[in-house]
Amino acid sequence: MNVHFIDTSVLVNILDVPYMNADREKVLDEYERLRESGIDTLILPLATIIETGNHIAHLRDGNVRREKGKHMADMLKDMAEGNAPWEYYEEEINRDDLLYFAEKFPDMAMAETGLGDLSIIAAYNKYKESVPAIGYIRIWSIDYHLQSYSEEMITEQRRKR
Template sequence: MEFVDTSILCNLLEVPGKSQDREKVIAELKRKRELREADLLLPVTAIIETGNHIAQLADGHFRRLCAERLAGVLVTVIEGTAPWALNEVEWNAAHLRALVDGGSTGTTLIEHACNRLGCGDLNILVERDRYLARTSGVTATIWTLDGLLASYA
């Protein structure tokens, strides 16, 4: 299993200012699909963060265009035709506790924030941890272009 990070989703959707590695990401997605190297999961966090990046675009034309692309991707997830499945998480006290505790990283949310690992990236790690806890015999990594997040992936 491989969780798709916001950096990958932004490149695929060609979000201005967030898609400088688009060709590389598209080629890697094609390679992953052809080789069936790993099943891809789309974390809820990546959807929310990508939507926030889109909403913050200054140019209304690009804001609408990217929002339409994001909505289109979400529809493919709903229909089961996307190259990934949605990682369904239960947002509850246990999830928040894992987030505050830093998941399996051994470092708390506070320390991660001080070291510039954002809450969204930490939550992707927690989503992965919780996925692993409810499945057996599976490994899961994170497909990301973010160096700090990759160090935990």
């Protein structure tokens, strides 16, 4: 199983949010490949949902804002009902995570990494520690600072004699 945490920079391209969709063709090609592979799991983190919703809510054109808002609402409904190509990681944020954010955020802010990205990184780390049988895991992002979160999770198997 390969796991891909979807960052806002990818979701805005999938949803074709104006002024944020410069990589749409590249993202859609990869998105279709991942959907059809049969071995890839797409995770939509809470921060990605909130940040994308905020971007849509701030679109100047009210007609486009309504259209994209409806598209996102349908996407969320499909995800909640298990009919979307991605899933929500329900174990994402708890009290311990809030304490982790409080500890890490001042340094992350100095590195220009916001709380949304920090929460995606935390969910990525939590998922890889708690879910067995991951072959590959990454944060799928256009943003360079999140692309380094990618690793093979191959475990060494020993043969019995």
